[in-house]
Amino acid sequence: MLKNMKTQTHLKPGQKGTKRLVAEYGQSLVCVRYRYDKVRRVRLKTVEIIVEEKAWPFPPEHGDGDMIALRVGYAEKALRAKLKAVGGRWDPVEKVWRVPFCSVQGTELEARILKE
Structure with a gap:
C-alpha cells in the first residue's frame, strides 16, 4: 500500500492545515503528512504523535578501543x-x-x- 503513495506535504504543528489536529493532540503532535495514492486516487492525511516518553541512557561517546x-x-x-x-x-x-x-x-x- 505505501509503495504506491507519495508524500507531498510535511507540516509542523501550528502550520496551516494542522490547527484542528493541534487542538486534538496538543503537545503530542509531531507532524502532519499528506500522502497521495495514484493507484487508488486518494489523498491520506496522516499524523505522527508521541505515545510514550521515558528516560534513555545516553550511549557512550567512545568505545574502549577508540x-x-x-x-x-x-x-x-x-x-x-x-x-x-x-x-x-x-x-x-x-x-x-x-x-x-x-x-x-x-x-x-x-x-x-x-x-x-
Missing part, C-alpha cells in the same frame, strides 16, 4: 611518559596525544579529551 585526542602541555613530562606507557602516541600534525580511551576512562584525564 583512539582519542588528549591535550597535554609540553612541560608535563611525567604525564607524557605515562601516556607513552599505556600506548599513547604523539600526533605531530594535530599536536595532540592519541591514546586508547580505555586507558583514560574514569581518570582525571577525561577532562582533557578534545572533541573532534
Whole structure:
C-alpha cells in the first residue's frame, strides 16, 4: 500500500492545515503528512504523535578501543611518559596525544579529551 503513495506535504504543528489536529493532540503532535495514492486516487492525511516518553541512557561517546585526542602541555613530562606507557602516541600534525580511551576512562584525564 505505501509503495504506491507519495508524500507531498510535511507540516509542523501550528502550520496551516494542522490547527484542528493541534487542538486534538496538543503537545503530542509531531507532524502532519499528506500522502497521495495514484493507484487508488486518494489523498491520506496522516499524523505522527508521541505515545510514550521515558528516560534513555545516553550511549557512550567512545568505545574502549577508540583512539582519542588528549591535550597535554609540553612541560608535563611525567604525564607524557605515562601516556607513552599505556600506548599513547604523539600526533605531530594535530599536536595532540592519541591514546586508547580505555586507558583514560574514569581518570582525571577525561577532562582533557578534545572533541573532534
